[in-house]
Amino acid sequence: MSAQSNSRVADVVVIGGGIIGAACAYYLSKEGLKVYLLERGFPCSGASGACEGLILLWDKAPGPELELGKASARLWRQLAEELDLDIEYDRGGSILVAEDETGLKATKEKLQELERAGVQGLALDALELLELEPSLARDMAGGVLFPNDAHLEPRRATLALLQAAKRMGLALRTSAPLMGIVLSRQGRVEAVQTAETRLATHVLVNAAGAWSPEIGKMVGISIPVLPRKGHIIVMEKAPLFIQRPLLEAGYTASLANDSLDLSVAMVVKGTRSGTILLGSSRQFAGFDKTVDLGVINAIALRAIRFFPKLIDLKAIRTYAGLRPYSPDHLPIIGPVPGIEGFYLATGHEGAGICLAPITGQLIAQWVTGKPMDLPPESFHPGRFIQRACQSLSLNTENTPHSGHPLNP
Numbered sequence: 001m002s003a004q005s006n007s008r009v010a011d012v013v014v015i016g017g018g019i020i021g022a023a024c025a026y027y028l029s030k031e032g033l034k035v036y037l038l039e040r041g042f043p044c045s046g047a048s049g050a051c052e053g054l055i056l057l058w059d060k061a062p063g064p065e066l067e068l069g070k071a072s073a074r075l076w077r078q079l080a081e082e083l084d085l086d087i088e089y090d091r092g093g094s095i096l097v098a099e100d101e102t103g104l105k106a107t108k109e110k111l112q113e114l115e116r117a118g119v120q121g122l123a124l125d126a127l128e129l130l131e132l133e134p135s136l137a138r139d140m141a142g143g144v145l146f147p148n149d150a151h152l153e154p155r156r157a158t159l160a161l162l163q164a165a166k167r168m169g170l171a172l173r174t175s176a177p178l179m180g181i182v183l184s185r186q187g188r189v190e191a192v193q194t195a196e197t198r199l200a201t202h203v204l205v206n207a208a209g210a211w212s213p214e215i216g217k218m219v220g221i222s223i224p225v226l227p228r229k230g231h232i233i234v235m236e237k238a239p240l241f242i243q244r245p246l247l248e249a250g251y252t253a254s255l256a257n258d259s260l261d262l263s264v265a266m267v268v269k270g271t272r273s274g275t276i277l278l279g280s281s282r283q284f285a286g287f288d289k290t291v292d293l294g295v296i297n298a299i300a301l302r303a304i305r306f307f308p309k310l311i312d313l314k315a316i317r318t319y320a321g322l323r324p325y326s327p328d329h330l331p332i333i334g335p336v337p338g339i340e341g342f343y344l345a346t347g348h349e350g351a352g353i354c355l356a357p358i359t360g361q362l363i364a365q366w367v368t369g370k371p372m373d374l375p376p377e378s379f380h381p382g383r384f385i386q387r388a389c390q391s392l393s394l395n396t397e398n399t400p401h402s403g404h405p406l407n408p
């Protein structure tokens with residue numbers, strides 16, 4: 001059967017069944033749009049199935065990034081109530097742990113900066129820290145409790161968003177890689193092509209995470225997202241070992257470090273089932289997802305430095321995922337200049353779980369033309385991609401279509 005004879009019509013096609021694609025599909029479906037989501041493997045087969053699920057504010061820089069985080073954290077609170085599937089949402093806070101006095105000073109300065117930006121935190125001395133987390137090493141200098149941080153189970157959250165969107169009409173296609181994009185001569189999205197079908201649409205949302213540049217290449221644009229590998233160790237069940245997620249004071253430095261070298265910072269998180277997740281590593285290693293035992297060793301040693309009792313527990317699983325790294329550490333959300341109907345929702349690096357709901361909401365607002373929840377400029381693809389159609393050599397001078405993608 002030819003592709004043409006299989007033709008279907010969608011208001012919006014979303015590419016990628018990770019947390020970002022799922023959130024886009026959810027908020028677009030809520031607007032009453034007919035949404036198709038194409039996932040080349042299965043939901044959560046990318047980074048969203050290989051991460052910790054922390055919803056943190058203190059790791060975001062005050063300004064646009066923090067405001068994005070606050071808006072998204074609010075939406076997660078609503079979603080935890082609204083979604084049918086239990087996403088194991090827990091708003092028990094997180095702790096930033098300082099190993100020494102220098103780290104503690106830096107942590108307290110960070111707290112002051114965050115408080116000015118409206119984020120609540122509580123400085124802890126060494127004894128207060130141990131009272132809250134008795135499994136920590138006895139020689140920690142102190143830390144800061146951020147009582148409003150949360151965490152959830154990212155795979156359940158992705159599935160819950162997809163399930164809810166399906167009830168609103170989402171057509172979810174798994175094992176369905178996007179093969180091509182059809183543009184009009186004026187550079188407007190006309191259709192997408194999979195191995196089996198051609199879907200006519202005027203709106204395409206590229207939420208393919210670390211692979212989003214491949215989708216960009218299909219229309220001749222260069223999306224500056226790189227895969228940034230991260231490993232996780234799953235430890236056997238040890239209920240009550242930790243009370244809430246803990247991260248070391250050097251975590252934000254590891255996040256901001258753009259060097260090619262491996263960086264490791266302690267992240268420890270308990271799960272509802274009683275297992276403990278240990279992270280976190282960052283490295284640029286291409287698209288290789290194989291587990292590197294040297295990195296696992298470095299993560300384990302760092303975690304044991306903070307939690308000596310971990311040495312008595314067994315590791316039961318290890319895995320690695322590819323974060324979609326954006327060069328300026330801000331996600332890329334919005335329309336691509338010069339290709340009408342082509343939107344990006346990518347580049348969330350280590351914060352895609354936290355930032356998923358607001359990303360989906362902003363994409364829905366861009367697509368429908370409704371007022372935006374936040375000023376979108378800081379996240380706009382235009383900061384990296386100028387007029388895409390020039391590079392495509394398409395004639396955009398006399399484009400008749402200048403209206404909204406859904407209201408041409």
Ligand SMILES: Cc1cc2nc3c(=O)[nH]c(=O)nc-3n(C[C@H](O)[C@H](O)[C@H](O)COP(=O)(O)OP(=O)(O)OC[C@H]3O[C@@H](n4cnc5c(N)ncnc54)[C@H](O)[C@@H]3O)c2cc1C
Nearest residue numbers: 016018020040046047048051054178209230351352353354
């Ligand atoms: C170790 C680790 C720990 C992390 N911890 C946290 C955390 O605690 N909190 C947090 O907020 N974030 C965390 N992150 C980051 C978070 O996982 C990512 O930012 C987020 O998952 C990105 O989601 P995504 O949907 O953009 O990408 P992905 O989940 O990678 O999804 C992209 C999807 O696109 C699909 N795809 C690719 N190409 C095509 C194609 N041609 N056609 C169809 N489908 C395609 C892929 O199969 C994939 O399923 C962590 C990441 C790692 C690796």
